[in-house]
Amino acid sequence: MPGALSGVTVLDFSTLLPGPMATLFLAEAGADVIKVERPGRGEEMRSYEPKWGSDSINFAMLNRGKKSIAVDLKDPASRERLRPLIEKADIVVEQFRPGVMARLGLGYDDIREVRPDVIYCSITGYGQTGPRAAQAGHDLNYIGDTGLLALSCGTTESPVVPPALIADIAGGSYPAVLNILLALRQRDKTGSGAYLDVAMADNLFPFMYWAFGQGQATGTWPGNSDAQVSGGSPRYRLYATADGHFVAVAPLEQKFWLAFCAAIGLEQELVDDTVSPERTTRRISEIIAARTARELQPVLAAADCCCSIVRSLNDAMADPHFAQRGLFARPLTNDHGQEMAALPTPIAASARGEGTAASRAPRLGEHTRELLGPEAE
Known part of the structure; x- marks a missing residue:
């Protein structure tokens, strides 16, 4: 049985984490994801440490099941070779700062001239508009700017950095997938495409629903680790054991x-x-x-x-419960023939279909000739 997104083509210009994880989910559901990378080095995450095979393990985890083409987006002739792919692209995902894709001739207005019903998703830290739109940032900045970090950040002597990249994944990847799927459903009904402005910082406020409501309703705003679910109650906190757990x-x-x-x-x-x-x-x-x-x-x-x-990640992966549910059963392979467990995704088994998830990430430019022709190499 084909995956839920079988027949859907995604042109992916994103790098690092938010966009690549979103398109990993789409690929897991059967979409044909074509990753557009710069020639020579490819996207930045390929060079991260630790390496696993020729590329980083981070890249391998987030990009399995995709195709890779190497295109110099600053070169007009190279960009023109993308036209056949743009013509058939159902979805475009990009993660540059506002205005960059438009300057390259690949903005939403440019793409929809070629593919009028395209669903174009831009993922940024602060969105396409507003005073912060062009401001650089990373996960820690976004959760700090929105008040999320202040709810539980340790003490001045021992400040705590959250272990999860909350803004990137919960504020970027998941909302991107959610809105892309909604836009696909809307296109089914109307025939129209959509432009999606996914701002990671904007999407953090639902995670503070309790503090958001309490502060406005009572005028008393939760502080650092003083609320019921942030360590202010005996009923919801971490307690140290005699042996350091x-x-x-x-x-x-x-x-x-x-x-x-x-x-x-x-x-x-x-x-x-x-x-x-x-x-x-x-x-x-x-x-x-x-x-x-x-x-x-x-x-x-x-x-x-x-x-x-509280368990270590290593212990959690050995838990019989997760093993029985098959979370770590899917293999990830690299170009050296090594194998490990692939990153689990939230895509339901019924939506994945059969044979829709390849076991490795693509080599840089592996599909350039196939998709753009020999003259593109």
């Missing part, structure tokens, strides 16, 4: 809270955490700090109280 404690509902308190033997006078949250937190810290993770794990598991030992 952490317990993720999240028994927000009363039934789970009572089960947790009983499991660890918390004194009855401290169970009502509205009386003195600080005392309750301090005592739980003492109890957990006196036990090892190995001792606590079966106790918490038996209590079924939304509490668990």
